[in-house]
Amino acid sequence: METSATEQSRAYRGQSRQKRVNVGPGERKASMAGGAALALSGLWSIGRRNYLSGLAMIASGGMLLYRGQTGHCGMYEAMGVDTVHTQGSGLRIEKVVTIGLPPHQVYEFWRHLDNLPRFMKHLESVQVTGERTSHWKAVGPGGLSTEWDAEMMEDTPGQQISWHSVGSADIPNKGTVEFKEAPGNRGTEVRVSIDYYPPGGTAGRAAMKIAHGLNAQQLEEDLKRLKQILEVGEETTARRTA
Amino acid sequence: MRAVCWHGKQDVRVDTVPDPEIVQKGDVIVKVALTCICGSDLHLYNGYVPTMKKGDILGHEFVGEIVAACPGVTHFRVGDRVIVPFPISCGACWYCKHELWSLCDNTNPNSWMMEHIYGDTGGGIFGYSHLYGGYAGGQAEYVRVPFADVGLEKIPDGIPYEQVVLLTDIMPTGYQAAVYCNINPGDTVAVWGCGPVGLLAMKSAKLLGAERVIGIDRFPDRLQMAHSQCQAEVLNYEEVDVAEQLQNMTGGRGPDSCIDAVGLEARGTGIEDVYDLVKQTLRLETDRASALRQLVRACRKGGTLSISGVYSGFIDKFPMGAIFAKGLTVRGGQAHVHKYLPHLVKLVAEQQIDPSSIITHRMSLEDAPAGYRTFLKKQDSCIKIALTPEHAAPKTEPASP
Numbered sequence: 001m002e003t004s005a006t007e008q009s010r011a012y013r014g015q016s017r018q019k020r021v022n023v024g025p026g027e028r029k030a031s032m033a034g035g036a037a038l039a040l041s042g043l044w045s046i047g048r049r050n051y052l053s054g055l056a057m058i059a060s061g062g063m064l065l066y067r068g069q070t071g072h073c074g075m076y077e078a079m080g081v082d083t084v085h086t087q088g089s090g091l092r093i094e095k096v097v098t099i100g101l102p103p104h105q106v107y108e109f110w111r112h113l114d115n116l117p118r119f120m121k122h123l124e125s126v127q128v129t130g131e132r133t134s135h136w137k138a139v140g141p142g143g144l145s146t147e148w149d150a151e152m153m154e155d156t157p158g159q160q161i162s163w164h165s166v167g168s169a170d171i172p173n174k175g176t177v178e179f180k181e182a183p184g185n186r187g188t189e190v191r192v193s194i195d196y197y198p199p200g201g202t203a204g205r206a207a208m209k210i211a212h213g214l215n216a217q218q219l220e221e222d223l224k225r226l227k228q229i230l231e232v233g234e235e236t237t238a239r240r241t242a
Numbered sequence: 243m244r245a246v247c248w249h250g251k252q253d254v255r256v257d258t259v260p261d262p263e264i265v266q267k268g269d270v271i272v273k274v275a276l277t278c279i280c281g282s283d284l285h286l287y288n289g290y291v292p293t294m295k296k297g298d299i300l301g302h303e304f305v306g307e308i309v310a311a312c313p314g315v316t317h318f319r320v321g322d323r324v325i326v327p328f329p330i331s332c333g334a335c336w337y338c339k340h341e342l343w344s345l346c347d348n349t350n351p352n353s354w355m356m357e358h359i360y361g362d363t364g365g366g367i368f369g370y371s372h373l374y375g376g377y378a379g380g381q382a383e384y385v386r387v388p389f390a391d392v393g394l395e396k397i398p399d400g401i402p403y404e405q406v407v408l409l410t411d412i413m414p415t416g417y418q419a420a421v422y423c424n425i426n427p428g429d430t431v432a433v434w435g436c437g438p439v440g441l442l443a444m445k446s447a448k449l450l451g452a453e454r455v456i457g458i459d460r461f462p463d464r465l466q467m468a469h470s471q472c473q474a475e476v477l478n479y480e481e482v483d484v485a486e487q488l489q490n491m492t493g494g495r496g497p498d499s500c501i502d503a504v505g506l507e508a509r510g511t512g513i514e515d516v517y518d519l520v521k522q523t524l525r526l527e528t529d530r531a532s533a534l535r536q537l538v539r540a541c542r543k544g545g546t547l548s549i550s551g552v553y554s555g556f557i558d559k560f561p562m563g564a565i566f567a568k569g570l571t572v573r574g575g576q577a578h579v580h581k582y583l584p585h586l587v588k589l590v591a592e593q594q595i596d597p598s599s600i601i602t603h604r605m606s607l608e609d610a611p612a613g614y615r616t617f618l619k620k621q622d623s624c625i626k627i628a629l630t631p632e633h634a635a636p637k638t639e640p641a642s643p
Contacts, residue, residue, distance in 0.1 A: 100334065100339075221354055227335075228332075231348055232348050233267070236266075236348055236351055238351050238366065238375050240260070240262040240263070241263045242263045
């Protein structure tokens with residue numbers, strides 16, 4: 001159920017009916033120009049009685065014009081690609097969860113990086129290799145795996161940790177997690193944002209995202225698991241048998 | 243073990259499935275002594291609740307005896323007879339700590355599904371679709387019950403299972419429906435639906451001080467039960483204009499509170515009923531709202547609508563203008579069973595209330611498919627069916643790791 005919605009779970013819930021801008025400004029201009037040119041040559045073709053190809057050109061030109069004008073691309077949406085809300089050439093995902101423990105406790109759990117695979121499902125292991133360095137292994141569906149070294153850039157106890165990958169990572173990435181006291185004794189607001197810089201432009205980006213499930217939905221479920229582990233003591237499950 | 247499994251629309255079967263085991267530190271295994279078919283199970287039976295899978299074990303009303311417990315469980319021991327609330331609650335999140343037990347943050351492993359549909363998740367529920375967590379239900383010989391220390395309530399010695407089995411769901415649901423009405427002396431409470439929840443809501447309303455209760459249904463035997471068991475005045479909505487009649491009965495004011503104990507499969511009359519049926523069949527709306535529309539129309543100004551019937555999605559032609567113009571309060575939701583259990587157990591022990599009086603049918607778990615059919619068609623004056631697992635064959639006790 002609702003599988004298409006899961007692919008687009010970014011922070012635009014509630015406006016799903018409204019077409020969302022997901023094409024960057026540069027691409028929009030190119031779409032407009034290309035679309036206009038295609039449509040014109042389509043008209044020209046029809047003038048020369050090449051009806052079929054002419055109509056096809058007008059149709060695709062029209063789609064490009066529409067894409068440029070509205071900034072919405074159905075294909076991008078289907079692939080989960082967004083070239084507006086990404087930083088530079090990367091793909092940013094961001095999620096937040098409230099956990100009923102004080103910030104320093106949540107920070108402590110996260111700061112022991114080998115805890116991360118307990119709730120981040122795509123991570124196989126995180127090994128601490130030095131005071132600020134660590135080695136990460138991730139596995140995607142179909143056994144595709146990738147490894148990288150990471151270096152901590154900022155570490156403010158009880159408040160924030162940020163890191164970035166170093167060396168020749170397959171998928172260069174950086175991330176930040178903030179721990180902020182929630183109002184009304186509700187505990188800690190944990191805000192995570194991760195940027196990935198996959199190789200191979202847009203196509204690579206989509207492929208990587210699908211292959212590794214590194215999407216907002218995944219991160220949201222990861223944070224739910226973190227909350228369960230910290231509040232309840234373990235991940236909850238509906239399994240009947242051990 | 244034997245268990246009642248969902249196989250598709252109006253297709254449930256009693257299958258042999260693996261016994262449950264202890265999986266986590268808060269788990270116990272309950273040997274089911276008695277389990278019921280709930281009206282909300284009929285929504286699953288009729289295919290109105292999405293995310294059911296073939297083989298899912300049904301049932302969220304069950305009581306029994308603990309036959310295995312993880313050492314992590316401290317309040318209960320093997321041998322304890324227990325009531326198991328239908329919502330699964332962690333006891334640790336903000337919602338549980340604020341007695342909003344059925345809204346627990348942590349017990350629905352499929353919380354993302356509900357978030358996509360409703361914007362946030364509630365807790366898991368035994369045997370009630372993968373939307374509500376995908377937990378196996380209690381229409382079975384054995385059930386894995388997680389968070390035992392949080393959820394369970396001991397059954398005092400001498401009280402038979404039959405008197406407390408309805409405390410797992412419909413008794414607290416009916417009680418909460420009445421609590422939500424903020425009943426004052428002299429109040430009149432009208433209840434749409436004289437099924438199990440409706441009857442217990444009427445009893446609860448009386449218990450909480452309502453001067454009059456009025457039961458609304460279309461089945462004469464149900465209306466008769468409301469009249470004889472709950473001292474209710476009754477209306478058959480197929481025979482009278484309910485809103486007009488309620489005005490007449492209350493000096494032109496309308497009932498002070500109106501309880502919806504019907505939910506998404508409500509039937510109305512005339513063109514409105516046809517309109518809802520057609521739209522629901524075509525999936526243009528998910529729920530039929532005729533009862534809810536009547537509640538809004540009938541309720542006195544400044545009154546309360548208390549919704550305990552299950553709704554699952556969207557309804558059409560909802561009289562929002564009337565809610566605004568009449569200044570109505572709308573409350574509803576799954577019952578926070580844990581909150582009411584100790585008090586209700588006390589009421590049962592003191593014989594102030596006996597929920598078992600509404601059980602009309604007793605049968606073996608093996609006869610569940612026939613039970614579902616009888617309950618659905620309301621044949622044979624069926625109000626509530628209790629199923630007893632046979633536990634006959636010599637079998638291996640559930641293992642603990």
